[in-house]
Amino acid sequence: MNIKQIFVAFIVIIAGYSVAEARIIEGRVLNSADSTEISGVDCRIIAGGHTILSTSTQTDGTFSLDTDVQSGANLEIEKEGYSPAYVTLPDGKKSIDIGNIYLEKSIELNEVTVTANSVINSNGKTIVYPSVAEVKASTTTLSLFQKLPLPGLLPDPINRTMSVDGGAPMILINGVPSTMADVNALQPKDIDKVEYSRITPARYADKGVSGLLSITLKKRNDGGQVYAWGRSAVNTTFMDAQIRASYHQGPSQFTLSYSPSWRNYQHVYDDYTESFIGDDFRVELEAHDRAPFYYHMHDIRLKYDLSPTDKTLFSATFNINPFANASKAFSQNVDSTLGKYENNNESKSKELSPSLDLFLRHDFNDKNSLEAQMVGTLSSNDYRRDNTYIYPDRDTESYIMNVDSRRRSLITEVSYIHTFSSLTSLSGGVQNTISHSTNTYLDSDYKPVLTENNNYVYARLSQRMGPVFLSVSSGAKLFWVKNDLIRRHFIRNLSTAQLSWNIDTHWNLQGSFQYAPSIPSLSALTDYPQQTTPYLFSNGNPDLKVAEAFRYRIQGNYNIKKLSVSLQSVYNDTHNAVINDITYIGDRHFLSQSVNAKKALVFNNSLTLQLRNIHGFGASLYASLNYYNSAGEGWEHSLTSFSGSLSLWWNKGPFTISYWRNLPGKYLSGHSVYKEENGDALQLDYAPNKHWTFGASWMYMFERKGTQYPSWNYSEVNPSYRDRYIKDNANMIVLSVSYSADFGSIFRTAKRNLNNTDNSSSLLKM
Numbered sequence: 001m002n003i004k005q006i007f008v009a010f011i012v013i014i015a016g017y018s019v020a021e022a023r024i025i026e027g028r029v030l031n032s033a034d035s036t037e038i039s040g041v042d043c044r045i046i047a048g049g050h051t052i053l054s055t056s057t058q059t060d061g062t063f064s065l066d067t068d069v070q071s072g073a074n075l076e077i078e079k080e081g082y083s084p085a086y087v088t089l090p091d092g093k094k095s096i097d098i099g100n101i102y103l104e105k106s107i108e109l110n111e112v113t114v115t116a117n118s119v120i121n122s123n124g125k126t127i128v129y130p131s132v133a134e135v136k137a138s139t140t141t142l143s144l145f146q147k148l149p150l151p152g153l154l155p156d157p158i159n160r161t162m163s164v165d166g167g168a169p170m171i172l173i174n175g176v177p178s179t180m181a182d183v184n185a186l187q188p189k190d191i192d193k194v195e196y197s198r199i200t201p202a203r204y205a206d207k208g209v210s211g212l213l214s215i216t217l218k219k220r221n222d223g224g225q226v227y228a229w230g231r232s233a234v235n236t237t238f239m240d241a242q243i244r245a246s247y248h249q250g251p252s253q254f255t256l257s258y259s260p261s262w263r264n265y266q267h268v269y270d271d272y273t274e275s276f277i278g279d280d281f282r283v284e285l286e287a288h289d290r291a292p293f294y295y296h297m298h299d300i301r302l303k304y305d306l307s308p309t310d311k312t313l314f315s316a317t318f319n320i321n322p323f324a325n326a327s328k329a330f331s332q333n334v335d336s337t338l339g340k341y342e343n344n345n346e347s348k349s350k351e352l353s354p355s356l357d358l359f360l361r362h363d364f365n366d367k368n369s370l371e372a373q374m375v376g377t378l379s380s381n382d383y384r385r386d387n388t389y390i391y392p393d394r395d396t397e398s399y400i401m402n403v404d405s406r407r408r409s410l411i412t413e414v415s416y417i418h419t420f421s422s423l424t425s426l427s428g429g430v431q432n433t434i435s436h437s438t439n440t441y442l443d444s445d446y447k448p449v450l451t452e453n454n455n456y457v458y459a460r461l462s463q464r465m466g467p468v469f470l471s472v473s474s475g476a477k478l479f480w481v482k483n484d485l486i487r488r489h490f491i492r493n494l495s496t497a498q499l500s501w502n503i504d505t506h507w508n509l510q511g512s513f514q515y516a517p518s519i520p521s522l523s524a525l526t527d528y529p530q531q532t533t534p535y536l537f538s539n540g541n542p543d544l545k546v547a548e549a550f551r552y553r554i555q556g557n558y559n560i561k562k563l564s565v566s567l568q569s570v571y572n573d574t575h576n577a578v579i580n581d582i583t584y585i586g587d588r589h590f591l592s593q594s595v596n597a598k599k600a601l602v603f604n605n606s607l608t609l610q611l612r613n614i615h616g617f618g619a620s621l622y623a624s625l626n627y628y629n630s631a632g633e634g635w636e637h638s639l640t641s642f643s644g645s646l647s648l649w650w651n652k653g654p655f656t657i658s659y660w661r662n663l664p665g666k667y668l669s670g671h672s673v674y675k676e677e678n679g680d681a682l683q684l685d686y687a688p689n690k691h692w693t694f695g696a697s698w699m700y701m702f703e704r705k706g707t708q709y710p711s712w713n714y715s716e717v718n719p720s721y722r723d724r725y726i727k728d729n730a731n732m733i734v735l736s737v738s739y740s741a742d743f744g745s746i747f748r749t750a751k752r753n754l755n756n757t758d759n760s761s762s763l764l765k766m
Helices: 003-021 132-136 141-147 180-184
Strands: 023-031 042-047 050-056 062-067 073-078 085-088 096-103 119-122 125-128 153-156 161-164 170-173 176-178 191-197 212-217 223-233 237-249 252-265 268-277 282-290 293-309 312-320 323-335 339-352 355-363 368-390 396-419 424-441 449-465 468-482 487-502 507-518 536-538 547-560 563-575 578-586 589-596 599-614 617-632 635-652 655-663 666-669 672-675 679-686 692-699 707-713 720-726 732-744
Touching: 023 042, 042 062, 050 062, 073 096, 085 096, 119 487, 119 547, 132 141, 132 599, 141 153, 141 180, 141 191, 141 617, 141 635, 141 655, 161 180, 170 180, 180 252, 237 732, 268 578, 578 617, 617 666, 635 666
Parallel strands: 023 096, 170 212, 536 589
Antiparallel strands: 023 062, 042 050, 042 073, 073 085, 119 125, 125 191, 153 161, 170 176, 191 212, 223 237, 223 732, 237 252, 252 293, 268 282, 268 720, 282 323, 293 312, 293 323, 312 355, 323 339, 339 368, 355 368, 368 396, 396 424, 424 449, 449 468, 468 487, 487 507, 507 547, 547 563, 563 599, 578 589, 599 617, 617 635, 635 655, 655 679, 666 672, 672 707, 679 692, 692 732, 707 720
């Protein structure tokens, strides 16, 4: 072998060695808002403070880098108008497929979400990208939320609801204010991202909601989709269904949804003992009721979206939701004064609230956008109630309340958002609700006309300083109400301060303060006494004061791979809390009305723990310890209560087994203690293909009484204990089926819409 051959062989060996040592770093960059690909993103490998290699993403958002660096390297992802992302590359020689990297637009987000690590904390919110395993193990959107690490969000798969720290969250879907019916109509595979916060943003602080849940759907183009889901019990009248169809063509999208629900329970029982104690009178009551009831509701929604350009969106939604319910109570009473007698209490109502909401959004540029929206609602409610007492001598007394209520309302809102930079933003807006209601009391000549003018003006400033995010908001609520008997004006402030600190990639610490007044309803203020039983009158209280809640909160979050842990402590001090109280008014009669308590404190400590994606297995635990203290004139009560919920699931191929259990706690309001609804469900689902899913559930397992609602009262005037339960639910077997089909893709880029229906009521029902 000559010198030339040796040199060539040497070069070949060196080249082969270099190729063998090279590693490929590849991935795909997407927009976190709608999961669209981002081209022209700078992707650089940094080692030793220097750029070793760089490239840009292609039109499909993909990039690939060949490097021989084996340790101490980082990947930087940057593009103007987006917050940068940083990935620490693991040491070694192996090539790495990072997967999807999501960039936030115009917000500095110093973390990155990739396929293998789908939980981050940013700007005071928890952001979750559901994993493939979580979606595969979920047959409904609600079952998916049971598996996501969203501390404090508690899904209820039996009632198909969600709560955040005891209240219903503000729900957005692609920025659109939505309802639980909208959430239940979604499919897990369509959800790209979930943003969640226990803090209610200033924009929604006047809506009586708790927290924020924002769902971003995967973007699709032209096409359509059909989704149908239904379930029914085999041993009682229990039925729910969901049908949704969408189609997009050109700049338009049409959506039609229908959500019926039906219950008819005949084995409902109510056992109670009660005392009425006055200065010169005392009566002991004992009753055993059978209280069957039924209801059926039909939520129908037709929506049209028009997006002629990327900067403009017009949307119109028509919603109609007929609802009918009826209940009866057949009671055998033992009365220490009147002896034994029967009590038949019947009530029924029919409600209809058609609404039309119109929405227009225009983005002037990347930093400024304006939204205007208007919702009109025409609601009617025909309420009938007859409470009849049949005494031993067959004499009867009836207490009748028949009322027809008609309400007209118009809700308008204008909102402006300005982004100064990726670190600073300012938003503000004004909301107005005007309404006109007429209540016709059919058993008298009383026909009050009620009007209200509710205005809410707010502003919110947010600032990010490295790993620290600060948000401050304040709003003014101006509320005018009047009827034939009373006129009241209220001006109150609503304020929130929020701090979030990302200590590192695993730890996040949050703190907040909220001041939230609660203005009493006009029905609670109206002085119009009505007798409801032989001993009891009910009336509003025109002297009610505004309840003012001061809420202090601290929360710590820890996320690492398949484990998420969250601890929260909340101290809530409500001044002039509104409670129900009963007083003796003489002549063997008592008065029930709302009053202001002197003190109402709640101290809450909660733990959320979740393990997920461990060979198809996952578990989520929520535990809460609460202390209540309430006091008024000459009385004080306290209560310590534990509550929680547990979710377990395991997925293998087309089969998923899951178990959910609610650990009901007690809560104190004034003199009254209530226990939350019990519930558990063992579920088996089978998905033979991408279209069909079949399921079977065993609910309220081994619960002889089914659903239970015990309560008791510590009042010195009206002590009582009540045990209400729905035996129809005991050991309930429920079968379910769903079908979905995609025709092309659906255009889902609507940024914001308004489908709110005015559900306020000016009627005080007994």
